[in-house]
Amino acid sequence: MKINLLSFGVAKDIIGHRFMDWELPEGATVADLRTQLIERFPRLEALASVRMAVNSEYAHEEHLLEANDEVALIPPVSGG
Numbered sequence: 001m002k003i004n005l006l007s008f009g010v011a012k013d014i015i016g017h018r019f020m021d022w023e024l025p026e027g028a029t030v031a032d033l034r035t036q037l038i039e040r041f042p043r044l045e046a047l048a049s050v051r052m053a054v055n056s057e058y059a060h061e062e063h064l065l066e067a068n069d070e071v072a073l074i075p076p077v078s079g080g
Helices: 009-015 030-040 042-046
Strands: 002-007 019-023 051-054 070-074
Touching: 002 009, 009 042, 009 070, 030 042, 030 051, 030 070
Parallel strands: 002 070
Antiparallel strands: 002 019, 051 070
16 A cells, blocks of 8 residues: 655755655554654664654554555754
8 A cells, every 4th residue: 555755854854855655564563664664764763752643643663554545754843
């Protein structure tokens, strides 16, 4: 199945794209996606606190993904 991946901040810098399509097997979870992303982009592992939002809502690792879901990688933000 195909999902739409959005990346922001340092995650975008690591991946090199703001938007991209990503293929996953049926029944994949957010955790499965995280594992695949780290395999392809090892520098993402250093961003342990990156959150993932599925269709504009923060998702837990066990969240089941569906075809055409929009998954955003949201790195920690600092500032004042």
